[in-house]
Amino acid sequence: MNELLRALPLDEEATHAHTGAWVASVLRTRIAEGRLRPGSKLSEQSLAQALGVSRNTLREAFTVLGNELILTRIPNRGVFVASPGMDDVREIYAVRRMIEPAALQWGPELNVPGLERIVKRARAALASGKIEAMADANQRFHEEVVRASGSAQLQELMTRVLAQMRLVFHAMSDAPDFHSHYVELNASLVDLLRAGERDQAAQALRGYLDTAETELLAHLKDRMAADGS
Amino acid sequence: MNELLRALPLDEEATHAHTGAWVASVLRTRIAEGRLRPGSKLSEQSLAQALGVSRNTLREAFTVLGNELILTRIPNRGVFVASPGMDDVREIYAVRRMIEPAALQWGPELNVPGLERIVKRARAALASGKIEAMADANQRFHEEVVRASGSAQLQELMTRVLAQMRLVFHAMSDAPDFHSHYVELNASLVDLLRAGERDQAAQALRGYLDTAETELLAHLKDRMAADGS
DNA sequence: CGAGGAAAGATTGTTGAACAATCTTTGATT
DNA sequence: AATCAAAGATTGTTCAACAATCTTTCCTCG
Incomplete structure (x- = not known):
C-alpha cells in the first residue's frame, strides 16, 4: 500500500489556481507512465495527504479522471486505476x-x-x-x-x-x-x-x-x- | 437573478447516492429544456440553496458539466450556461x-x-x-x-x-x-x-x-x- | 461634471473537521 | 470450519471558515 506514496514524488508545484485540474493532470501523468498500475486502489486519505491537497479537491480530480475512463469508481468501495478488459x-x-x-x-x-x-x-x-x-x-x-x-x-x-x-x-x-x-x-x-x-x-x-x-x-x-x- | 430559483422547481428527489451526478443531471435537463438560458450566471450559493445541496457537491456537478461544454467556467468569476458562438x-x-x-x-x-x-x-x-x-x-x-x-x-x-x-x-x-x-x-x-x-x-x-x-x-x-x- | 482609485462588499477556490452510510475486518459463538 | 455480530476503516456529504480575487461603492481630484 505504501507503494502508492513512493510512486508520487510531487515534482511539480501547486499552482494555487485550479488545484483540482492540477491534481488530475498529475495523476494522469503518473498513470500514463505506468507508475500507478491498473487495478491499484487510490485511497482518498493517503492520496490527499501525499499530494498535499484536501480530500474535497482530490475528489474533484477523481470526477474528471472517472469521466475519462482512466479511473473506475465503485460507490462506497473507492476508486481504482482502470484495468481494461x-x-x-x-x-x-x-x-x-x-x-x-x-x-x-x-x-x-x-x-x-x-x-x-x-x-x-x-x-x-x-x-x-x-x-x-x-x-x-x-x-x-x-x-x-x-x-x-x-x-x-x-x-x-x-x-x-x-x-x-x-x-x-x-x-x-x-x-x-x-x-x-x-x-x-x-x-x-x-x-x-x-x-x-x-x-x-x-x-x-x-x-x-x-x-x-x-x-x-x-x-x-x-x-x-x-x-x- | 431570482429567475434562477423559479426555474428550478425540484421535481425529483435526492437519491442520497451520488448526489453530485444527480445535481448534474438536473442542471442538464433544465438547460436542455431552455429554462436556464445561455449566458446565465449560476451562483454557487443561490444554486446550492435552491437545490438543497452543499456548495461542494454543486461544484462536483459543475466540473462534470464543464467537461461537457454545457457550462463555461471562468476562474474567480463563476460558471455560466455556455452560449455557443x-x-x-x-x-x-x-x-x-x-x-x-x-x-x-x-x-x-x-x-x-x-x-x-x-x-x-x-x-x-x-x-x-x-x-x-x-x-x-x-x-x-x-x-x-x-x-x-x-x-x-x-x-x-x-x-x-x-x-x-x-x-x-x-x-x-x-x-x-x-x-x-x-x-x-x-x-x-x-x-x-x-x-x-x-x-x-x-x-x-x-x-x-x-x-x-x-x-x-x-x-x-x-x-x-x-x-x- | 466626469475620471481615477481606494476601500468595502460579495463571490469563488480551497481547506479541515464532522457525521451518516456503507464496506471490511475481527473475533466470538456454535 | 462456518456463521454472524460488533468493531474499525473508508467513502459520501455537509458545514463553517479563510484566503484570493472580482465587483461595487463612494470619495477625491482634476
Whole structure:
C-alpha cells in the first residue's frame, strides 16, 4: 500500500489556481507512465495527504479522471486505476475504426508533411532501439491523423482513447512488441496520402486497425487464461 | 437573478447516492429544456440553496458539466450556461461531419428499421404540427445513426454535441424552423441505406451537414449583427 | 461634471473537521 | 470450519471558515 506514496514524488508545484485540474493532470501523468498500475486502489486519505491537497479537491480530480475512463469508481468501495478488459479493447477499436479513417478520408486539415516527419522520427527511434520513443511516435502519428478532422473534441476523444490503450499495455507487462511492425504500415499510409489516394489510405487504415485489434484480443485472451491458472 | 430559483422547481428527489451526478443531471435537463438560458450566471450559493445541496457537491456537478461544454467556467468569476458562438458551431459540425458519415458507411450495427421508425415518427409529428416532437425525433435520428458505430464513447460524444446544438438554438429564440425540411432529407438517407448504398448515404449526409452548417452560420451572423445595433 | 482609485462588499477556490452510510475486518459463538 | 455480530476503516456529504480575487461603492481630484 505504501507503494502508492513512493510512486508520487510531487515534482511539480501547486499552482494555487485550479488545484483540482492540477491534481488530475498529475495523476494522469503518473498513470500514463505506468507508475500507478491498473487495478491499484487510490485511497482518498493517503492520496490527499501525499499530494498535499484536501480530500474535497482530490475528489474533484477523481470526477474528471472517472469521466475519462482512466479511473473506475465503485460507490462506497473507492476508486481504482482502470484495468481494461477485452470488452474495453473492443470499444477502443470501435472508436478508432470510425474516427481515424474518417479523418484520413475527409479531414479538412490533413497535414501530410507533419505525418512524414513523425514516421521519420519513429523509424529513427526503431533503428536505435529506443522502443519507448518509438511507441511515443506511433501514438503521435495517430493523434496527428485525428487532428486532420479539424475538431478539438475529436482530438480530445482520441487522446483519451490512446490513454486507455496505454492502460491496456500496462495491464500486461509481458506484452510483445506490438508497435514496431506498425511503423512501416504507417509509412505506407503516408505514401498513399502523398499520392492523394485518401480513400485507399482510409481503407488500409481500417484494415490495420482490424488486425491490430484481433492481435491484441488474442494476446489478452491468453493472458487471462494464464491468470486463471 | 431570482429567475434562477423559479426555474428550478425540484421535481425529483435526492437519491442520497451520488448526489453530485444527480445535481448534474438536473442542471442538464433544465438547460436542455431552455429554462436556464445561455449566458446565465449560476451562483454557487443561490444554486446550492435552491437545490438543497452543499456548495461542494454543486461544484462536483459543475466540473462534470464543464467537461461537457454545457457550462463555461471562468476562474474567480463563476460558471455560466455556455452560449455557443460561430466558432462553436463550426466545431460542432466538424465533429458531426466526421462521425455521422463514418457511422453510416462503416458502422457495424446499422439499424435501418430503427431509422425508418424514427423518420415515420418525425413525419407524423411534422404533419400534426408538433414541432417540439419533430425536433426531438430529428435528434433521435442522428443519435441512432451514431449508434451504428457500435461505440459507447462515440455515442456519448454525439449526445454531448447535440446538447450543444440545443444551446445554439436556445441562444437565438427567433430561430426559423431549421428542422422541418430535414425530415425528408433524413428519409432519403434511409432510402439509400435500404438499398445498401451506404457510401452514397454517407456522401449525402456530408452534404446535408454542410448546408445545415452554412445556414446556421448565416443566421447566427445576422443575429449577432442585430445584437450589435 | 466626469475620471481615477481606494476601500468595502460579495463571490469563488480551497481547506479541515464532522457525521451518516456503507464496506471490511475481527473475533466470538456454535 | 462456518456463521454472524460488533468493531474499525473508508467513502459520501455537509458545514463553517479563510484566503484570493472580482465587483461595487463612494470619495477625491482634476
